[in-house]
Structure formats: structure tokens, C-alpha cells
Amino acid sequence: MNHELTKLLYEVDEREGELLDLLSDLVAYPTMSPPARNAKSAQEYVVHQLKELNFTIDSWELYPGDPVVVGTKRGKQENQPKSLIINGHLDVAAIEQNERWDYNPFVCTVTEDKVFGRGVADMKGGIAGVLFAMKVLHKAGIEPGGNIYFQSVVGEEVGEAGTKSCCEKGYRADLALVVDTSDCSIQGQGGVITGWITIESPQTFHDASRRSMIHAGGGLHGASAIEKMMKIISALQELERQWAITKSSPGFTPGSNTINPAVIEGGRHAAFIADRCKLWITVHYYPEEHYEEVIREIEEHINYAAKADPWLKVHPPHFSWGGTSMIEDQGEIFPAFSVDSSHSGIQKLARAHQLIHETPVDYSMSPTVTDGGWLAEANIPTVLYGPGTLEQAHAVNESLEREQLLQFTKTMVAFLFDWFQHSERKDDR
Incomplete structure (x- = not known):
């Protein structure tokens, strides 16, 4: 393993407390959808995180109170290296009045093995992990060769396609990584x-x-x-x-x-x-x-x-x-997509997973749906890969394994370390 990468992975272990603090901050925003229209403060927090990493910000309202944020970091190379979209949604599942939680769902409760809170599995854990991975790389002075777009969207839980609006705005890349719930498997979806x-x-x-x-x-x-x-x-x-x-x-x-x-x-x-x-x-x-x-x-x-x-x-x-919202017009569309395992970016992700988990990554199809379909619909090669299990998504006492959050974050460090430095188009396929 590369000596510099080894140091970065060790740093993730040493700074786990900061990773958990980042996740706790995200969980504290009650971005339930429905009722939705409540993501503005959470998105302002994400904007602050991205600006610290030298991202420029584009933002627009999908609905009043529910903005979409796209951060862009321009690549340092001039020979058109590959670009990357990282995508995640900040809205979380609703909490019904008769649900009995052992913990406050909007206070991140950390135990020896798990983290509890609404959205830790679906999918603020994925957002926190990849944001922290970029922090580690930024601090080490490792910057992307090609453009990186970080899409923080809303509306996924109720079919309000914030991700679709990103595509309609013209955002494209050579690969889109959706860090939604997949139990750290590489997945497509129906x-x-x-x-x-x-x-x-x-x-x-x-x-x-x-x-x-x-x-x-x-x-x-x-x-x-x-x-x-x-x-x-x-x-x-x-x-x-x-x-x-x-x-x-x-x-x-x-x-x-x-x-x-x-x-x-x-x-x-x-x-x-x-x-x-x-x-x-x-x-x-x-x-x-x-x-x-x-x-x-x-x-x-x-x-x-x-x-x-x-x-x-x-x-x-x-x-x-179909429809644009389960809230507004009682309808939704989630397009399907498959994963091209021969794509060089997918292979980088698979190698990073194997490096960290010490076992080959599982390729599968998600039994549920995510916003990834809209990226694929825009002809962007797309992959779903994130921490958390579907059994915990939307569950009472929603939880995420601490070890899986760490492993996912390290995988993102290893993947981005490789992508940032070895992403020229001539390497593709």
C-alpha cells in the first residue's frame, strides 16, 4: 500500500470523533420528508463544509425551504482528466406519532458498536463519511485532477427529484457515485x-x-x-x-x-x-x-x-x-440503472473496497430505489455505494454500525486518493 495513503487511513481512525461529530451535526437537523420544506438550515451547514474545502457553490430552491446545493471543485490538471459527481440526499424518513424510540431521533447517540439517529443509515452516514474523506485529503494537500461535483439534494424520500434538477441544470461527469444505503455493496437498481x-x-x-x-x-x-x-x-x-x-x-x-x-x-x-x-x-x-x-x-x-x-x-x-412529488401530486418516478463493472471508475471503487475490507466487493441490485436513476437517465455512468442496511433505513431506532461507517470513510479516502491522482481520460476502460 502507498505509504502516504497508509498515513491517511490511520488518520481516519485517529479522528473518528470528528467524523462522529460531523454525522451528529447532520442528524440534528430534522429534515423529515414528509412534511419536507425544512432543509434550508441543513443545506447551509453543508455549504459551510464545502466552502472550507474550497468548493464554489451553486444553489436553487426545489421547493420553498428545500434548496438543492451543488459544490464544485475545479481540477488542477489541464489535460481534461475525468470528472466525478458525488451525490446524496439530506431528507430523511418521517417519524410517526406512535413510534417509540429509545433515543431522541435527532440527537446522535453513540454506543460502543453503533450510532443511533434518524437518517444515520439513510443516508446522512454516507454524506458524513464522504465529506470527512474529502477533509482528510484536503488537509494533506491532495487535490483532484479533474472537476469534482458534490450534490447535496432534497426530496428523495417522496419522489421529489432534486437530483433530476441537477441534471436539468447541466451537471455531467464521467462517473456519478451515489453514497446511499447499500451495505457497502456496489449496486444498481430496478x-x-x-x-x-x-x-x-x-x-x-x-x-x-x-x-x-x-x-x-x-x-x-x-x-x-x-x-x-x-x-x-x-x-x-x-x-x-x-x-x-x-x-x-x-x-x-x-x-x-x-x-x-x-x-x-x-x-x-x-x-x-x-x-x-x-x-x-x-x-x-x-x-x-x-x-x-x-x-x-x-x-x-x-x-x-x-x-x-x-x-x-x-x-x-x-x-x-408518475409525478414530481408524492406530497404535491401523488406520484413519483425512479428510473432504473445497471452498473458497468468494466468502467475504470467502478474498478477503482472495487479496488478501494477490497483494500479496506480485505474481501472482494459484492455486486448486486438494490431491491429499493434511489436518485441514482436520474443520473443514469442523463447518460452518466452511475454506481450506488454507501453504508447502512435497508433494514435500518426508515426503522424505529435507526442505527449504523460504527465499524462500517469507519470502513466506508476509509474506502472513500482510498478511492478518492486514486481518482484524484490517476484519472486521465486515456486510462478509461
Whole structure:
């Protein structure tokens, strides 16, 4: 191992208290989403940290009270070495009134083995680790050859794509590292899109009219939107089963591409036939697909099923897909992405992991979703790698292993040490 790197890794151990203080500072900001609109002070803290490392700051409001921050450190070399995006979200999962925490969720509680607090696993631990790694390198005078962009975003917990807004602002790099929860595995992810399916009758009938709708000779061509939605749900189940048989993707167990009928709303009163029914669905799809293709497939299947029904044929369902916020418009999109293990930057990360953990890194696919999909959607090679387990993300008494936080931070030191000094484009692939 490089002698200079050995000294830096030793310094991480010696300065663990400072790392924990940094994480404690981040946890102390109650950036729960929902309700959201509460990240301004936390982002000001991140801006202060980045300015100490000589980053220039770009910031804009995604929503009032929820700014996005991008710090930029220009590379010291002039021969166009590779650039790097480091991405993380500051918003954390909500805390329900009936949750019983053993510790104050916004006071970082440190025990011999663990750190407790809302967001330590998802994902302020990752943000703290990579910020501290950059502090260690900066203090040692080790600066990047190419541009480094540190994206501190908001809205990830509720589908408010702060990361997407970074891409829309034009931020690009040769690699994007998302330090979200992955248990220090290198991961890609499947995609998620939500949608609303609506059935609506042009007429509203009194409950007393029901007999005339459902018996021979009744003479009334009407229907309950709730009962017709049952046919739509049945068609969705058929399609879901077909997907489980006909589609597969490396890293996923069969049948991971699901269609979940999550919420149903219908009817207006017990004295009327339901004239409207809405179904909210969540669709998981594979990285080999795009959400626009999945939408077309679902709509085609449902429309064929509707044409087989005399009433739905005349009153077909309507669809509304995705959205920019689960809070604002009850919808979200998280694009899928795969990891290219042959990418030189991914190989640097894998070598850094093996150096610190003394075991090869695991490559897998996350069973959940992150903002990384938006970076990949912008054609940026993307990788998910961060501390914390999904079992702890959003959990009561959320915790992170102290040893894993240290190991992750050291991995970031080793990875960035390599990236900063050996990132010319000619080395790529």
C-alpha cells in the first residue's frame, strides 16, 4: 500500500470523533420528508463544509425551504482528466406519532458498536463519511485532477427529484457515485413508477336504480365504477403473472417486476351507485426496460381487457402516470440503472473496497430505489455505494454500525486518493 495513503487511513481512525461529530451535526437537523420544506438550515451547514474545502457553490430552491446545493471543485490538471459527481440526499424518513424510540431521533447517540439517529443509515452516514474523506485529503494537500461535483439534494424520500434538477441544470461527469444505503455493496437498481387508473360514469344513479342495472329487462345501461375496477385489478394481476414468467434480469429474484394495487378510492355515498373509482398502483420494472415502455405495455393490456366488457368498452379507463412529488401530486418516478463493472471508475471503487475490507466487493441490485436513476437517465455512468442496511433505513431506532461507517470513510479516502491522482481520460476502460 502507498505509504502516504497508509498515513491517511490511520488518520481516519485517529479522528473518528470528528467524523462522529460531523454525522451528529447532520442528524440534528430534522429534515423529515414528509412534511419536507425544512432543509434550508441543513443545506447551509453543508455549504459551510464545502466552502472550507474550497468548493464554489451553486444553489436553487426545489421547493420553498428545500434548496438543492451543488459544490464544485475545479481540477488542477489541464489535460481534461475525468470528472466525478458525488451525490446524496439530506431528507430523511418521517417519524410517526406512535413510534417509540429509545433515543431522541435527532440527537446522535453513540454506543460502543453503533450510532443511533434518524437518517444515520439513510443516508446522512454516507454524506458524513464522504465529506470527512474529502477533509482528510484536503488537509494533506491532495487535490483532484479533474472537476469534482458534490450534490447535496432534497426530496428523495417522496419522489421529489432534486437530483433530476441537477441534471436539468447541466451537471455531467464521467462517473456519478451515489453514497446511499447499500451495505457497502456496489449496486444498481430496478425502476419504479406510480400511476392512477380512473373509471368514471357519465351519469350518477341512485342506489334504488341498481336492480335496473343488473337484471334482465332492467333497461338501464349503467354500472358501478367500483365493480368495474375489479376487472381492471384482475387484468393487472394477469399481466403481473405473465411478467414473472416472461421477464427476468440479472441480480433480481424472479417476479421482482410487480404491479401493486396500493390505494383505491371510489364512490360518493351509500345511497348512490359508485360513479367514479381511482386505483393507485406502484410498478417495479427491470433495468433493461424504460418506464415509458412499461407504461405502454400496461395501458395496452388494460385497454384490451376493457374492450371485452360491454360497459368499459364505451367508458374506458383513464391513466395518469408518475409525478414530481408524492406530497404535491401523488406520484413519483425512479428510473432504473445497471452498473458497468468494466468502467475504470467502478474498478477503482472495487479496488478501494477490497483494500479496506480485505474481501472482494459484492455486486448486486438494490431491491429499493434511489436518485441514482436520474443520473443514469442523463447518460452518466452511475454506481450506488454507501453504508447502512435497508433494514435500518426508515426503522424505529435507526442505527449504523460504527465499524462500517469507519470502513466506508476509509474506502472513500482510498478511492478518492486514486481518482484524484490517476484519472486521465486515456486510462478509461
